[in-house]
Amino acid sequence: MVKKSKKITDHSAEEKILAAAHKIFTTKGMAGARMQDIADEAGINKALLHYYFRDKEKLFEVVFLQEAQKFFPKINMIFQSDLPLFEKIEKFVNEYIDEMQENPYLPWFVMNEINRDPDNFLYKVWGKNNLPQPAKFLEQIDKEVKAGNIKRIDPMHLLMNMISMTIFPFIAKPMFQRNMRMDDVKFKEAMEQRRTEIPNFIIDSIKK
Amino acid sequence: MVKKSKKITDHSAEEKILAAAHKIFTTKGMAGARMQDIADEAGINKALLHYYFRDKEKLFEVVFLQEAQKFFPKINMIFQSDLPLFEKIEKFVNEYIDEMQENPYLPWFVMNEINRDPDNFLYKVWGKNNLPQPAKFLEQIDKEVKAGNIKRIDPMHLLMNMISMTIFPFIAKPMFQRNMRMDDVKFKEAMEQRRTEIPNFIIDSIKK
């Protein structure tokens, strides 16, 4: 009993559904997404959605966890690495911008669901044992401050600043684009610049 | 014919609706909000919503514009004022934090709707003649750079950084609260600190 392809379409239906659901969910949010839209986008019958993924909630969960569970561990690894502070900042910013260039909807998606049902959502993403561990990063900042290598700064605010500057422009993309008259190309260019602009901005602020 | 109160309830129904709609819209977004929820929250019959505000779209528009149209001009005034750069930064950050302490839902609301239908939404908020005018602010930065008063920096990125650091923590509040184990009091404290932390962080970064 070979487990090769069963029909012409193979298992691609499931994949098409996931891709379609990804797109619809992330652009319209959970409440705004229509199962029919997802089916149309995937080019299949609506009933198939329920065949592969019991209901809307389940489909949503699969789609999202798929993305989140491969990204957040990366960030955690950076936080917990032994890199020098400035390099760590640079790596963090670059890793995040990588992710958001590939999945421009993700930050929006995350914020959306975090607001909808914080506890349930955050549990799904990080689970019991996959919590973000900024502790080491915060301690590292504290150590550098005490060693007199950088200026006095509250590590929490530094972390908040870094995260905010990195993520927010992607969430507020339409606003920035409109208010600063940027087309998609120009916006992408700006985000590429931020790979160095943000670390430089931070380092300029805290270095002595 | 005096135009005083027509009945016991006076015009409070309309106000109750607006308050209720405000709450529901901002917590659940346009798509997630139910007219029935709004009616329940206001303690009135659903049909009254349509009596006072033709339909959901109109109600939404009124609720939102009410908030936005009194806030954005304030920001514009700061942008266009003749304050020195550092003071302007401080004022901008403080004005924004004021607004978000009062209306913690607003930034989320704005982001939500901006993503739903950028053009229509941004037109409603800023209209034809109420566009944000960061130009003067950007030029001011440019001037200070050229005068050699501050370090070389792209004004656009500086603006993005400032806005991001100010707004994002409010949008991502549940995430920060969970990941950094902050209760509501601690979070509010942190945001109060940011009134000075953010300007200091920026100024430290750009001053020579």
Add this chain to the structure above:
DNA sequence: ATATAGTTTAACCAGATGGTTAACAAAAAT
């Protein structure tokens, strides 16, 4: 008092939406 204009409600309606069903088609197993 009675008419009038404004306010509020219960009941209802049409369309959208998530989800189900039963039948059919294609592979795989026997």
Add this chain to the structure above:
DNA sequence: ATTTTTGTTAACCATCTGGTTAAACTATAT
């Protein structure tokens, strides 16, 4: 070859939801 399993569809259903209607109620004007 035929039976079983897996994949797919059209048609359908129950419920939700935005919106309407017609009737009742309230305060004021005449």
